[in-house]
Amino acid sequence: MRVVVAMSGGVDSSAAAALLKEQGHEVIGITLRVWSYEGNAKCGSCCSPDDIDDARAVAQTLGIPFYVANAEEIFQDRVVNPFVQSYLGGKTPIPCVACNRDVKFNFLLKRARALGARLATGHYAQVEEVDGRFHLRRAADAAKDQSYFLFTLGQEELRDVLFPVGHLTKAEVRAVAERHQLPTTHKPESMEICFVPDGDYAGFVEKVAGPQPSGEVVDPEGNVLGTHNGIHRFTVGQRKGLNLGGGEVRYVQRLEPETNRVVVGPAEGTGRAQFGLLQPHWVDAPPPPDQAVEVRIRHRHAGAPGRVHISPHGLVSVQLDAPARAVTPGQAAVVYDRDRVLGGGWIV
Ligand SMILES: Nc1ncnc2c1ncn2[C@@H]1O[C@H](COP(=O)(O)OP(=O)(O)OP(=O)(O)O)[C@@H](O)[C@H]1O
Structure with missing residues (x-):
């Protein structure tokens, strides 16, 4: 069968491509350019220029065709903008879910289908067909399981989706890459959200939306305990960075975007x-x-x-x-x- 592999330049999708090739499928590698990186920003998983080069080098080693598709506009529209708006609205977003739903398993899946192909990714999750219906299952390696990020997939997507590394451990995946002498074999894991490689989400929000208004930090009864410099800096359960001085340990219980207040209290209240x-x-x-x-x-x-x-x-x-x-x-x-x-x- 013909399969498009979504290649991020990381070891998981590299190994996914290698496994499909081994199995005799007609494999096509596609990398999505989702974000223009300034300077030398290093990004492990959503494709800095270095990652695109890595994906291309893997495709070359495997002898498969390779393309770069521009997805910057849809990524900005469906992933980055909602991420910023969510923080400004007192929420704590998780952009990988939207990226999977709207970019990989919509935008890219459509392109794969147009080529008469299925779509494979390096996600750690499993798909199983049971009586004509498709089940989405956790990965075999519990420590690597990414099924949480894939809950928006439905029957329509799953029938054309493959997760070739979902039944393997990370060590087994690296062994596949090693066996094929892929240049990404020893590439380190990416931990952060790909478009905020330094992990400074508040700084990113301010860069996009400008400085945010300060507001009050209050206890559950509404007594003012201090001030904050933007609710986008806080998440429920947070203890650090409250700047309330000594005294009892307090946690963020909720954020109130309407009043721009951060409500703090004992852990039980979260x-x-x-x-x-x-x-x-x-x-x-x-x-x-x-x-x-x-x-x-x-x-x-x-x-x-x-x-x-x-x-x-x-x-x-x-x-x-x-x-x-x-x-x-x-x-x-x-x-x-x-x-x-x-x-x-x-x-x-
Ligand atoms: N820019 C991209 N272009 C194409 N596919 C991508 C891109 N980013 C991620 N993917 C696909 O989504 C999968 C999961 O992405 P994630 O960011 O979780 O990477 P990962 O678990 O570090 O895997 P990898 O080692 O392949 O980077 C990747 O394995 C790959 O198939």
């Missing part, structure tokens, strides 16, 4: 057992109300038992068995049945 899900999406069908599920409220969350409730008007909420710490608006809540992703939505 916990919630019940929350709404915005733009809910189901990989196949939503879980019935009596089904016990596991809900991950952020990427590095182990998951908490709970249930999904859907009102007669279609409003979706999650009820956890016990309150979870730092339930953060803007992050995704992803619903699992054991290792199967059922779907999810944005925490409100």
Whole structure:
């Protein structure tokens, strides 16, 4: 079969291309140029000029055709702008989900289909066909699992999507790259959001949206405890950077964009057992109300038992068995049945 491999210049998608080639498929490498990097910014996963060169070198080693597609406009529109707006609105965004949904598994998938091909990525996740329906599953390597970032995929996408490294450990992936002598074999992991390689999200927001107004830091009763220099600098559960001097340890409980206030208090106040899900999406069908599920409220969350409730008007909420710490608006809540992703939505 013909397969387009989304090549980031990292080792995972390099190995994905190598595996598909080994299996005898007709492999085409495509790198998306999503962002113009200033100066010598190093970026591990979303394609600085260095990464594009790495992807090209891998394609050359494997002897597969290679193309660079310009996706800067859609990336700006669907990923970067909403990221900034989300921070300004007192939320903590997770742009990789939007990038997967709108850029990789929409923009790029359409191009792959136009070439009569399926689309493969180096994501650590698994797709399984069961009775004609497609299940999205966690990766075999729990430490690398990226299924959380893929909950917006549906049947329409999954039938044409391959995750060739999803059943492997990272060590096995590097061994595949080594076997093919790929130039990316020893490339380090990227940890940060790709368009903010230095991890300074607040600085990025200010660069795009300008300086942000200062406001009050208050306790849950509304008593003013101090001032802050922009709510985009805070997230629920945050303890550091509150500048409140000594005294009891306080955590951000919530952000109030309407009043530009940061509400702080004891850790218990960051916990919630019940929350709404915005733009809910189901990989196949939503879980019935009596089904016990596991809900991950952020990427590095182990998951908490709970249930999904859907009102007669279609409003979706999650009820956890016990309150979870730092339930953060803007992050995704992803619903699992054991290792199967059922779907999810944005925490409100
Ligand atoms: N700029 C890009 N162009 C094409 N595909 C990309 C690009 N960025 C990421 N991808 C695809 O999305 C997958 C997951 O991206 P992520 O940023 O999580 O990279 P990763 O886990 O570090 O993988 P890799 O080692 O391949 O970079 C990549 O394996 C690759 O298939």
